[in-house]
Amino acid sequence: MxxxxxxxxxxxxxxxxxxxxxxxxxxxxxxxxxxxxxxxxxxxxxxxxxxxxxxxxxxxxxxxxxxxxxxxxxxxxxxxxxxxxxxxxxxxxxxxxxxxxxxxxxxxxxxxxxxxxxxxxRARIVYASKERVAEGEVTTYEDLADPKWKGRICTRSGTNAYNVALTSAAIYHHGEEGAKAWLEGVKANLARKPQGNDRAQVKAIWAGECDIAIGNTYYMGQMLADPEQKEWADSINIVFPVFEGAGTHxxxxxxxxxxxxxxxxxxxxxxxxxxxxxxxxxxxxxxxxxxxxxxxxxDPLVESWGSFTADPVNLMDLAHLRDEALKLTETVDFDG
Structure with missing residues (x-):
């Protein structure tokens, strides 16, 4: 049959x-x-x-x-x-x-x-080690390209939909050349090759492989609800970075x-x-x-993570930049 x-x-x-x-x-x-x-x-x-x-x-x-x-x-x-x-x-x-x-x-x-x-x-935020990252040490997405973070950042693949959307926002705010420079700066600061999902980045911070990571807010709630992962979540703070002159993606x-x-x-x-x-x-x-x-x-748990001002850009404007963002990510060989 x-x-x-x-x-x-x-x-x-x-x-x-x-x-x-x-x-x-x-x-x-x-x-x-x-x-x-x-x-x-x-x-x-x-x-x-x-x-x-x-x-x-x-x-x-x-x-x-x-x-x-x-x-x-x-x-x-x-x-x-x-x-x-x-x-x-x-x-x-x-x-x-x-x-x-x-x-x-x-x-x-x-x-x-x-x-x-x-x-x-959901906000695309920074997970920061409670032990190794001081309050106010990272406040903007642009900060992630600062050489002071060299060897200290973890993230999932740059071609993941969530990161492509963040790169689209970087293009929207800084233009193609500015976004390219930003991506190159973040890549230069990576502690390891991009891999895993957002929760894997928090585990890496807990294990001492990196000090900060990029992720979505809701994963914090999921980790806190998982007995195996709660220890990872307890090791980090949530930071709501902004684009300079704008808001949180x-x-x-x-x-x-x-x-x-x-x-x-x-x-x-x-x-x-x-x-x-x-x-x-x-x-x-x-x-x-x-x-x-x-x-x-x-939910009260979500509110306990802090408040933020969302980037006011219409998300359809970012959607139109998706192909450009993906091409830029591949051009700088972000996952290489």
Whole structure:
């Protein structure tokens, strides 16, 4: 028997798994199921609409392209602005106009044409050793290129989506040549070849391999909740650097409605629910992220890490710089 293509098998699995409710909404998600289950459960309890989630590790754009108009997906959930932008650029989303979405999502956190809408933010910050880095020793992203950090910085691959977004911000603020010089300076200060994920950088600080690292805020919450990793987290402070004359770089988790959405009305209801203060606080608490709806507050643990002013650049402006940032990263052989 000829095996089904992977995407076709997954579609069938999604359909079979659907709860027996008359109304439904189908989601393709890069976010792991356990991270969004509290949200989907709350939405179903409030509306009576079943939520079916197909978790994807990669290949969302390719899958939607292969399915075309037959796709069962109504919404896509993802993290990182470049992934949202990729779906838009591929013509796989549709613009949404909604008073509720406009009221709940600040302009810098949604597509000006309404194709994607932010849900929560995470800051790209510095993890700093409590023992070896003094308070105020690093305050800007530009500081990371200072020779005083030579042999003291750890980071994951420069081509990782989170770091590409940070480099895009460097290009936005300093131009291509300025960003190139910055990347070269950071590379010269690395304690080891870029490797691992953000938590691996904190482990390296704990082990004495480096003194500071670049990472996302929410990993701190995840490490503190893990008995094996709590000791790593306890060894560092979170520092919110800024771009000179601007603010702290943030990225988002976001949602977009697919162009082929078969349950458009239900999908819109879910988008509006996801950006409501109630859902924002559920999402932010369970994921250790920052809610973006006006009047919402972060989890007390997240608030304990300190406050910051987000860089006011619209994230779509950074998405347009992604290819340039990736090319620049490869030009300086950042991972070499």
């Amino acid at each position: 000829t095996p089904l293509p992977k995407f076709a098998f997954s579609i069938a699995a999604l359909a079979v798994a659907a709860p027996a409710l008359a109304e439904e909404v189908n989601i393709y998600s890069y976010r792991q199921p356990e991270l969004i289950k509290p949200l989907t459960d709350a939405f179903s309890a409030e509306t009576g609409i079943a939520v079916n989630v197909a978790y994807l590790e990669k290949g969302m754009v390719e899958r939607l392209q292969a399915e075309g108009k037959r796709s069962p997906a109504d919404l896509i959930f993802t993290v990182d602005i470049s992934r949202l932008h990729a779906a838009v650029e591929a013509g796989l989303t549709q613009p949404i106009t909604s008073d509720a979405l406009t009221a709940n999502v600040p302009p810098i956190y949604h597509d000006p044409e309404g194709h994607w809408w932010g849900l929560t933010t 943030v990225n988002i988790s976001g949602v977009a409605m697919t162009k082929a959405a078969p349950n458009k009305d239900n999908a819109l209801k879910m988008m509006e629910f996801l950006t409501s203060p109630k859902a924002q606080e559920i999402y932010a608490k369970d994921n250790f992220e920052y809610p973006i709806a006006p009047g919402t507050v972060a």
